[in-house]
Amino acid sequence: MLSFNSFSVIRGEKTLFKPLSVNFRSGDLVQLVGPNGRGKTSLLRVLAGIFSGFEGQFSWLDEQVPVYLGHKTGLHPGMNLLENMQQLFNLYNLEHELIDSILLKLGLMGYESTPVTRLSAGQTRKITLAPLFHPALHQKPWLLDEPFTSLDQETCLLIEGLCLEHAERGGFVMMTSHQNCLREDVREKITLLQLEEPEPQVIEDYDYE
Amino acid sequence: MTSIRNDIRVALSREWLLLRRQSTHLINGFCFFLLVGLIYQIMLGPNLVMPQGVGLCVLWVLSLLSILLIAEGWLATDLKSGFYEIWLSQGRSLWLLFAVKLFMQWLVIAMLMLCFVPIVGFQIGIDMQYIPLTLMAMVISSLAMVCFCGFGVAVTAGQTSGGLLTAILVLPLNIPPMIFGAGAVMEQMQAYDYWPVLMLLTAISLGAIMLIPAVMGFSVKILVE
Numbered sequence: 001m002l003s004f005n006s007f008s009v010i011r012g013e014k015t016l017f018k019p020l021s022v023n024f025r026s027g028d029l030v031q032l033v034g035p036n037g038r039g040k041t042s043l044l045r046v047l048a049g050i051f052s053g054f055e056g057q058f059s060w061l062d063e064q065v066p067v068y069l070g071h072k073t074g075l076h077p078g079m080n081l082l083e084n085m086q087q088l089f090n091l092y093n094l095e096h097e098l099i100d101s102i103l104l105k106l107g108l109m110g111y112e113s114t115p116v117t118r119l120s121a122g123q124t125r126k127i128t129l130a131p132l133f134h135p136a137l138h139q140k141p142w143l144l145d146e147p148f149t150s151l152d153q154e155t156c157l158l159i160e161g162l163c164l165e166h167a168e169r170g171g172f173v174m175m176t177s178h179q180n181c182l183r184e185d186v187r188e189k190i191t192l193l194q195l196e197e198p199e200p201q202v203i204e205d206y207d208y209e
Numbered sequence: 210m211t212s213i214r215n216d217i218r219v220a221l222s223r224e225w226l227l228l229r230r231q232s233t234h235l236i237n238g239f240c241f242f243l244l245v246g247l248i249y250q251i252m253l254g255p256n257l258v259m260p261q262g263v264g265l266c267v268l269w270v271l272s273l274l275s276i277l278l279i280a281e282g283w284l285a286t287d288l289k290s291g292f293y294e295i296w297l298s299q300g301r302s303l304w305l306l307f308a309v310k311l312f313m314q315w316l317v318i319a320m321l322m323l324c325f326v327p328i329v330g331f332q333i334g335i336d337m338q339y340i341p342l343t344l345m346a347m348v349i350s351s352l353a354m355v356c357f358c359g360f361g362v363a364v365t366a367g368q369t370s371g372g373l374l375t376a377i378l379v380l381p382l383n384i385p386p387m388i389f390g391a392g393a394v395m396e397q398m399q400a401y402d403y404w405p406v407l408m409l410l411t412a413i414s415l416g417a418i419m420l421i422p423a424v425m426g427f428s429v430k431i432l433v434e
Contacts, residue, residue, distance in 0.1 A: 068298035070291055
């Protein structure tokens with residue numbers, strides 16, 4: 001699904017981690033871990049095609065365009081929740097029919113006409129994660145940068161379940177998170193990619209204890 | 210990768226929505242245009258008749274300043290919110306997004322000018338027989354002015370003193386469309402053929418709408434990185 005060959009991320013003159021060579025398969029659920037500033041977000045941005053600071057090579061199977069959800073929300077403060085969600089769905093070429101059912105799943109029903117500036121950080125985060133519920137994105141690789149930030153426990157469990165289902169369908173998920181996943185079955189599925197000194201390391205069966 | 214038609218459809222839907230939601234920027238710009246135009250004549254008083262050529266220059270300077278006022282918020286919000294990151298991550302072209310943005314902004318600005326230019330033009334002493342050509346030249350030159358203001362906003366986006374930098378960058382660029390815009394009407398006032406000047410103005414505007422979105426896209430891509 002995703003191959004790295006002597007790959008490293010560069011910021012200015014600085015190489016953020018030693019060259020990485022690894023292949024990830026369809027069905028992998030990869031969590032990037034490492035201290036702040038080690039290049040986790042930059043790595044995802046390179047894979048998403050919005051940052052070109054890297055050395056070496058990487059390639060997606062079938063040249064797929066991944067779904068990238070970054071730190072920033074992409075929501076416009078001048079629009080309400082529903083308008084923002086429709087615009088987000090347009091960006092990913094998704095039909096709008098499922099918006100209502102997704103709003104219901106995320107507990108956002110009733111807030112459709114609320115300006116996003118009046119929503120909480122968690123509710124705003126939920127809007128950015130909403131496209132992941134659409135079946136049209138179940139064929140694409142997901143790149144999620146800190147997806148659990150500001151979310152309540154119930155939604156964290158929901159998103160973890162969504163990532164697990166995606167991986168089990170043969171999809172691919174790569175995410176950064178400073179917190180361990182809550183669900184045991186998700187933790188068992190996760191492959192850790194540690195961007196730490198002396199060199200990046202892939203750990204398939206991490207012992208969370 | 211997405212198709213060009215799809216990119217245009219998505220950009221059009223978003224820009225149309227933003228134009229409706231952020232109409233205060235447009236209202237502010239055109240209130241400024243109308244008020245300064247009216248106050249200018251009041252300040253001169255009833256006994257002083259301003260030459261028509263001076264009135265034309267005032268009209269064009271006012272329209273440039275109004276467009277600058279409107280342009281201030283074109284990119285900042287989307288840059289801050291991370292919208293361009295998502296747009297780029299889906300293999301979409303920033304060039305198309307900005308081409309659509311500039312074109313839509315110009316359409317609305319041109320329509321408002323059709324309403325306000327006759328009022329202000331009449332106030333500052335432009336003879337009614339010159340108003341149709343003034344409108345035509347203003348609409349054509351405003352396309353170039355919108356593009357050059359967009360260029361200034363894109364190059365200075367993310368800077369703390371972006372407003373001042375934008376003005377410094379944009380003012381020299383806008384001199385040709387302003388000169389040729391007002392110049393076409395002055396040619397008519399002197400009973401000369403104004404079409405060559407109008408054609409030159411059209412060429413500048415078309416060149417701007419073809420080139421500037423690409424420059425804006427390049428500039429914003431660097432900022433996003």
